Amino acid sequence: MFLIVGLGNIGVKYHRTRHNIGFDFIDLVSKKYNITLNREKFKGNYGEGFIGQNKVILLKPGTYMNLSGESVREAVNFYKIENDRMIIIYDDIDIDIGRFRIRHRGSAGGHNGIKNIILNLGTDVFPRIKIGIGHPNVDLVSYVLGKFSEDDRINIEKVLKTSVEALECIMDFGIEVAMNKFNGFKL
Template sequence: MKLIVGLGNPGKKYDETRHNIGFRVIDELSKSFNIPLNQEKFKGVFGFDTINGEKVFLLKPLTYMNLSGESVRPLMDFYKIDIEDVVVVYDDLDLPPGKIRLRQKGGHGGHNGIKSLLAHLGTENFKRIRVGVGRPEAGVAVANYVLSTFRPDERQEMEEAVSQASKACESWLSKDFLNVMNSFN
């Protein structure tokens, strides 16, 4: 079994924000795999299907970003999904808009959603796909920045980043994550 988690915040007002890039990747995968996100449980919305003989889950935690682990851990426990079979997609301030970076493990880098996952999963050994959203200009609070929408000049590169992150997830379903990293980093 494999679990792909996209981090974000629930609600229409957050749909197009920088912080919801993980949700956008899950939505893209839902369409391309034809897996409806029609189950609400474990403080999240998810769907699953069998792809290449393996059950694949797509999850959007509905806990708000800072409590993401409260959704991921119970789903993993219920379905007995190993930490090695989890990848988390989320926004990253340290990457320029549109750039993606894959990692096999790591710290939280100041990201509150990842802090919550580290606390609830008890390990930093989970795969990540970081999607760059850039840094705010001087004087703009980080919280306000990540809850803002993309500027018109950033939208095309962000659509490409969502597509690339989705393709990386899809590639991971049939390849070792190290090979996927080598292809997409």
């Protein structure tokens, strides 16, 4: 069983913002594999289903970004998920739009949602897919809570589709194979 967590902020005003790319990812996986997120628990919304032969739990924390670790910890503890069976998807300002990067461990890199997950789990060793949203030339908060331009949104949709393939690869073949195959991806 895999726990797939997309980070974002709850509420209509955050819908499809740069910081909610993790929620967009979960929405795409949910639609592709017909997994409905119709349950409320773990301080978030979740659904269970299958991606190929892999049983998965899709989770959108409902705690707002900076407290995402509380939701993740509750789900991990309930399902007794090992760290290598949990995959976190989130935005990264240090990666250009049109790219994403897979990692199996690492610091929060200034991302408060990841920082809170590391704090709540007591480790930075867990797979993650970091989706590039580009580096801002304006105030960071305004940038990450802003929406993509029309052209950038088109590119992000392509990146999301490819990052779902990367998720499938992680689950089927392991993170090292996925890193080798996808970390050079660029639109």
